[in-house]
Amino acid sequence: MEQTKSRDWSVVLRGLQSLIGLLGLCIILSLLSPRFLTTGNILNVLRQTSLNAVMAVGMTFVILTGGIDLSVGSILAFSGMVAAGLSHSGMNAAGAIIVGLIIGTALGFISGLAVTKGNVPPFIATLAMMTMARGATLVYSNGQPKTGLGDDFAFIGNGKVWVIPFPVIVLLILLIVAYYILSQTATGRYIYATGSNERAAGLSGIKTDRIKILVYAISGLTAALSGMIVTSMLNSASPTAGSGGELDAIASVVLGGTSLSGGQGSVAGTIIGALIIGVLNNGLNLLNVSSYYQQLIKGIVILGAVLIDRKRR
Amino acid sequence: MKRLASTLLILLLVVGMVAGCGSTQPQQQDQQSQGQKTEEQKKIGLVVSTLNNPFFVTLKDGAQKKADELGYQLVVLDSQNDSSKELSNVQDVLQQGISLLMINPVDSDAVVNAIKLANDAKIPVITLDRSASGGEVVTHIASDNVAGGKMAGDYIVKQLNGKGKVVQLEGIPGASAARERGQGFADAVKGTQIEVVASQTAEFDRTKGMNVMDNILQAQPEINAVFAQNDEMALGALQSIETAGRKGIMIVGFDATDDAVKAVQDGRMAATVAQQPEMIGSLGVENADKVIKGDKIPASIPVDLKLVTK
Numbered sequence: 214m215e216q217t218k219s220r221d222w223s224v225v226l227r228g229l230q231s232l233i234g235l236l237g238l239c240i241i242l243s244l245l246s247p248r249f250l251t252t253g254n255i256l257n258v259l260r261q262t263s264l265n266a267v268m269a270v271g272m273t274f275v276i277l278t279g280g281i282d283l284s285v286g287s288i289l290a291f292s293g294m295v296a297a298g299l300s301h302s303g304m305n306a307a308g309a310i311i312v313g314l315i316i317g318t319a320l321g322f323i324s325g326l327a328v329t330k331g332n333v334p335p336f337i338a339t340l341a342m343m344t345m346a347r348g349a350t351l352v353y354s355n356g357q358p359k360t361g362l363g364d365d366f367a368f369i370g371n372g373k374v375w376v377i378p379f380p381v382i383v384l385l386i387l388l389i390v391a392y393y394i395l396s397q398t399a400t401g402r403y404i405y406a407t408g409s410n411e412r413a414a415g416l417s418g419i420k421t422d423r424i425k426i427l428v429y430a431i432s433g434l435t436a437a438l439s440g441m442i443v444t445s446m447l448n449s450a451s452p453t454a455g456s457g458g459e460l461d462a463i464a465s466v467v468l469g470g471t472s473l474s475g476g477q478g479s480v481a482g483t484i485i486g487a488l489i490i491g492v493l494n495n496g497l498n499l500l501n502v503s504s505y506y507q508q509l510i511k512g513i514v515i516l517g518a519v520l521i522d523r524k525r526r
Numbered sequence: 527m528k529r530l531a532s533t534l535l536i537l538l539l540v541v542g543m544v545a546g547c548g549s550t551q552p553q554q555q556d557q558q559s560q561g562q563k564t565e566e567q568k569k570i571g572l573v574v575s576t577l578n579n580p581f582f583v584t585l586k587d588g589a590q591k592k593a594d595e596l597g598y599q600l601v602v603l604d605s606q607n608d609s610s611k612e613l614s615n616v617q618d619v620l621q622q623g624i625s626l627l628m629i630n631p632v633d634s635d636a637v638v639n640a641i642k643l644a645n646d647a648k649i650p651v652i653t654l655d656r657s658a659s660g661g662e663v664v665t666h667i668a669s670d671n672v673a674g675g676k677m678a679g680d681y682i683v684k685q686l687n688g689k690g691k692v693v694q695l696e697g698i699p700g701a702s703a704a705r706e707r708g709q710g711f712a713d714a715v716k717g718t719q720i721e722v723v724a725s726q727t728a729e730f731d732r733t734k735g736m737n738v739m740d741n742i743l744q745a746q747p748e749i750n751a752v753f754a755q756n757d758e759m760a761l762g763a764l765q766s767i768e769t770a771g772r773k774g775i776m777i778v779g780f781d782a783t784d785d786a787v788k789a790v791q792d793g794r795m796a797a798t799v800a801q802q803p804e805m806i807g808s809l810g811v812e813n814a815d816k817v818i819k820g821d822k823i824p825a826s827i828p829v830d831l832k833l834v835t836k
Contacts, residue, residue, distance in 0.1 A: 248621050248622055248623070251621065253621055254618075254621045257614075257617045257618060257621065260617075261614045261617065264610065356699040356727060357699050357700060358633055358635055358636060358699070358700045360635035360636065360638075360659075361635075371639070443610050446610065446613060446639065447609050447610060447613060447636040447639055448635075448636070448638060448639050449609065449633065449635050449636035449638075451609055451633060451636060451700070452699070453607070453608070454608075454609070454610070456608065494614065495614075495618055498603055498614075498615060498618040498619070499618060499621065499622065501601050501602070503577075503602075503604075504577055504603070504604030504606065505577070507604075
């Protein structure tokens, strides 16, 4: 029990560190641009961040086991494209979305199989899935976007509950479920254990292979979920959707204090990391910073955050 | 823990104070940051598909010059060829108090939701170079891409005496420019004995143009001409052909960017279709000014093209 307490403590500390970073960033931006703290803008930031944050939550599960998932961007595109295609052939929105989510989960499952039964390093297995899923998207769509998906489909990305955008609600529900799994269930403990020391976990009776397949499936599911949201927001599934999305997702996880070597971290931290990136994107846009500089700044922030984190440990 | 908690508390208080002060003084801040002594300068938003393509950089420069001349502040955002970044850009730029939005869509269909956002905010919209397939747009300013594609096609037909094997490199699938240039080209070669042996997309990108051309060179033993729907791809194809040492292939591009015009003058490329991106940007701002002042303008403003040869 002592062990668990001290691990929770350092996670809390690292999480707070990210929160301070986020608040500091918000303060600086609101001083530099008076439009930053307006209601409209904050809602924009939340809505824009939710796309990345949803994927990052799933990515957290994978990174907690010491793995990585490079395929999320492509899974986003493929599941979005299939849902759009089904919608075009007359399936109702709910059905199309469920199929899309199942496909994402299945692709993640396959990556998980490659990592466990196939003994392929996660980087390679998910790199391969990234290319395959992207290719499958191009084949299925013949390189053309699919547009015009109906009002029902449009609700997920564009709808509001009271004043809160629906994607943010989806993110909140996802966050609560993920938090519950990771901190309150046995499976959650097994995930941390697998990441901490896979061999020891295996020897103490944890079915690490099953845990690993589970986390990749979860990552595929959240990637597909993000795909549904973005396809709905744009009313269009693009063959190039989500390109590079995996990098923002991974950056969010890392900025949130989760260790890339596994065993330490939390989804709350990931949400903060995602907000940092979202706030940066939005703030730099508001400040009219050239996009060339924007990429430079983002890279420096991420590197800086990881370096500070390393120094602390 | 106590220190952290108190730090947090202080930070929250500061945020609260700033929030209180921040949202009520946008006018003052803007004036200070621009050094204006009189009224606040009007803003025009320009959301460009990508600034990695010299064509659009020139378009932006043309718009900037005209904006400086007419006294507007131009807010430029780069969508990096990603429709969801484009949507975010439009959301962000609408927060900045612009009087009009000029947009160069990444994808003519996916941009519709973004344009509707501007419509809802009662901000007029002008599309530049690529059209939007929905939403309310005051005017569309572009070169006549169909005429341009036909111009290039006619040139190739003439040079090859109506007979030969031709490769086409296409632009981003879904972009109106790609569709229209392809259509014009198809019109030009219809009824002739020109055979289009390969037509692949290289997404308006130089590196992709080179890679796709590499593959096509492998697959096609005989090629007489290449029509690339933009100069970046044409230059990529040129690189590929020169490296492979294949002779007798004439290359025609589209856009007349500086690199391409030089290649034509050096005899490495046969021709390119000159758009006037600077004029498109400039006309954009000029017409934005008219719309803001309440004047009526035509729904479509075509910009002239011409063929550039040696």
